[in-house]
Amino acid sequence: MEIHSGDYLKIKVQIAGRWYPLKIRRTEEQIVHQAVKIIEENITTLERNYDVASKQDLLAMCALQLANKLLTAEKKQLEETQKLEYQLSEIYSMLESGVQDVPSA
Numbered sequence: 001m002e003i004h005s006g007d008y009l010k011i012k013v014q015i016a017g018r019w020y021p022l023k024i025r026r027t028e029e030q031i032v033h034q035a036v037k038i039i040e041e042n043i044t045t046l047e048r049n050y051d052v053a054s055k056q057d058l059l060a061m062c063a064l065q066l067a068n069k070l071l072t073a074e075k076k077q078l079e080e081t082q083k084l085e086y087q088l089s090e091i092y093s094m095l096e097s098g099v100q101d102v103p104s105a
Contacts, residue, residue: 015039016055042066 009026012019013036024032042062043055052058 016043016059018055038066 007025007027008023009029010021010023011029011032012021013032014020015036016039022032039062042065043058046052046058046061050061052061
């Protein structure tokens with residue numbers, strides 16, 4: 001797939017009081033802004049619940065929480081995929097045995 005420079009957008013996002021310039025695909029702009037919002041909400045929650053003065057510590061704790069959520073979601077998705085694959089295998093086996101039981105004309 002060929003990517004043209006017009007497919008990209010330069011934006012600035014603020015995280016923990018600092019501005020970061022980003023070059024992203026235009027199609028990802030909404031997702032990036034949602035991600036920034038999630039990070040900012042997590043930092044605010046951590047600031048309220050813990051006596052942490054360092055933004056770096058807050059960002060590290062936020063990263064740990066988000067990575068944990070991601071890994072948990074990936075594990076759940078893998079388990080669901082394996083369950084569906086097993087169920088499909090069972091259905092396929094039942095169909096195969098049903099086709100073998102059909103008398104030929």
